[in-house]
Amino acid sequence: MWRSLSAAFPRAFLIALVLALAPAGAKTLAVCPSCPIKTLKEAFALAEDGDTVVVNGGHYAEGNLVLEKSIILEGKNLPVIDGEGKYEILTVKADNVQIRGFEFRGSGVNFVKDQAAVKMVDAEHCLIENNRFINNFFAIYLEKSRHCMIRNNHIVSNAENENYSGNGIHLWNSFDVDIVGNYVAHHRDGIYLEFVRDSRIVDNVSEDHVRYGLHFMFSEDNLFRGNVFRRSGAGVAVMYSKRTRMEENRFEYNWGGASYGLLLKDINDSDIRRNVFFRNTVGIYADGSNRTSVYANDFVQNGYALRIFANSMGMIFMYNNFLGNTFDVATNSTASYNSYLKNYWDKYEGYDLDKNGIGDVPYRPVSLFSLVVENYPQALVLLHSPLVQFMDRAERIFPVFTPKAIEDDQPFMFRILWSEWKNLPSDTGR
Numbered sequence: 001m002w003r004s005l006s007a008a009f010p011r012a013f014l015i016a017l018v019l020a021l022a023p024a025g026a027k028t029l030a031v032c033p034s035c036p037i038k039t040l041k042e043a044f045a046l047a048e049d050g051d052t053v054v055v056n057g058g059h060y061a062e063g064n065l066v067l068e069k070s071i072i073l074e075g076k077n078l079p080v081i082d083g084e085g086k087y088e089i090l091t092v093k094a095d096n097v098q099i100r101g102f103e104f105r106g107s108g109v110n111f112v113k114d115q116a117a118v119k120m121v122d123a124e125h126c127l128i129e130n131n132r133f134i135n136n137f138f139a140i141y142l143e144k145s146r147h148c149m150i151r152n153n154h155i156v157s158n159a160e161n162e163n164y165s166g167n168g169i170h171l172w173n174s175f176d177v178d179i180v181g182n183y184v185a186h187h188r189d190g191i192y193l194e195f196v197r198d199s200r201i202v203d204n205v206s207e208d209h210v211r212y213g214l215h216f217m218f219s220e221d222n223l224f225r226g227n228v229f230r231r232s233g234a235g236v237a238v239m240y241s242k243r244t245r246m247e248e249n250r251f252e253y254n255w256g257g258a259s260y261g262l263l264l265k266d267i268n269d270s271d272i273r274r275n276v277f278f279r280n281t282v283g284i285y286a287d288g289s290n291r292t293s294v295y296a297n298d299f300v301q302n303g304y305a306l307r308i309f310a311n312s313m314g315m316i317f318m319y320n321n322f323l324g325n326t327f328d329v330a331t332n333s334t335a336s337y338n339s340y341l342k343n344y345w346d347k348y349e350g351y352d353l354d355k356n357g358i359g360d361v362p363y364r365p366v367s368l369f370s371l372v373v374e375n376y377p378q379a380l381v382l383l384h385s386p387l388v389q390f391m392d393r394a395e396r397i398f399p400v401f402t403p404k405a406i407e408d409d410q411p412f413m414f415r416i417l418w419s420e421w422k423n424l425p426s427d428t429g430r
Contacts, residue, residue, distance in 0.1 A: 025050075032056035040065055040081070047071050055079045055102070067092045075101030078132065083107040088115040089136075095124040100131060107136040114166065116141035120148065128153065138166035139187070145174045155184045159210045167192040167215075168206070171199070179204060189215040190232070197221050207231050213254075216241045224249060229261070235280065237263040244270040252278040261302070264289035264312075271295070277302055283325070286312040295319055296416065304330050306365075313337040321415050322346060322365070329365040329406060336406045340365065344412040352413045359411040366406050 029051060031043050041062055043053045049070040057077030064087045079102055083089040086108040104117035116138035120126050126148040133139035133155040140150055150169060159165030168184035169191045171177055177199040184190040190206030194217040201224035206213035213229035214236040216222065225247040229235035235251040238244055244267060251261030260282035273295040277283035283302040284294065291314040298321045299305035305325040310333035320343045322328045328345060350359040
């Protein structure tokens with residue numbers, strides 16, 4: 001199932017190596033205000049496949065630049081290429097293009113054309129690295145592109161609402177793309193993937209977005225690992241997708257009336273492990289998520305650690321830590337077709353007579369008050385009242401209303417440490 005991800009980083013380094021091999025006889029063209037070539041348009045006209053165009057510091061406002069040759073485009077002293085709030089800045093329609101060392105600023109807003117600072121159209125083996133993108137509609141946009149790397153870029157805009165803003169990194173109908181080590185802030189979505197497969201999103205920081213830090217739509221066989229998703233309308237949304245791996249990410253401070261760290265909407269056969277969900281309104285919100293494993297994650301100080309709707313089936317929650325959450329698990333049904341096993345629950349008050357580290361009585365993570373709130377949200381104002389505390393205490397002693405179908409038969413007595421997680425099963429059998 002995961003064979004498409006197995007060669008992730010070796011392939012990425014091969015891309016960079018291939019891009020570095022220029023044809024014999026390739027030349028370098030210099031662009032600067034005092035050079036014979038003063039504009040990028042002139043350089044593009046004079047360049048041939050395999051050439052390098054070096055642009056020295058300065059301010060270049062040349063409307064929409066269109067590149068149709070396989071060249072290296074390199075900035076020295078951070079030259080600014082300005083869209084003046086009107087134009088798509090650079091449109092690339094060629095393979096084997098490298099772009100590095102520039103500041104792209106002020107692409108125009110256009111809801112029909114989705115204007116971007118850099119747009120790659122039907123391109124292969126592209127590399128976009130070490131650039132700054134400031135106040136653009138879309139910053140980096142890949143359309144029908146393959147075998148590309150987007151690495152170590154600083155991408156910041158000024159989005160204030162969802163309807164009049166674009167995305168930081170946007171991929172459409174593309175595959176085998178690495179998005180690595182970027183900082184993305186203040187867009188509609190930080191990173192957006194639609195009809196994307198066999199791609200990797202690794203070690204990025206995506207924060208303060210109007211909508212999502214990362215957004216998947218209709219995509220398959222993708223990995224996101226080691227990222228931070230912080231203070232956005234919601235952290236990550238994975239929708240109508242399958243075989244997504246989500247590993248070692250941090251989802252934090254995603255607060256709001258309809259916010260969550262991770263939304264799973266109609267996804268299948270995916271894997272969520274070794275992530276930290278810290279101070280989100282909801283840690284994981286699952287609606288129509290099937291055959292998905294949630295292994296070895298930390299859920300810390302969230303409003304809801306898990307909100308799992310009844311239409312989610314075949315999910316496995318195992319070896320997770322639940323610490324300081326208002327509600328550990330909430331659901332809209334007394335039935336469950338999911339499994340909870342060997343998790344640590346800080347609210348568990350059972351005993352361990354045989355001292356094997358596993359509680360001798362099951363734990364029911366759905367509280368009576370959480371069931372009340374699901375049906376009457378306004379009751380949340382009573383959260384810290386003595387009445388609610390009494391209700392939950394009584395229900396734990398004599399469970400009547402909380403669903404028996406949702407219980408952990410082997411709760412851990414002690415928190416599971418990261419150092420122990422390396423010994424947990426490496427595959428869930430998907």
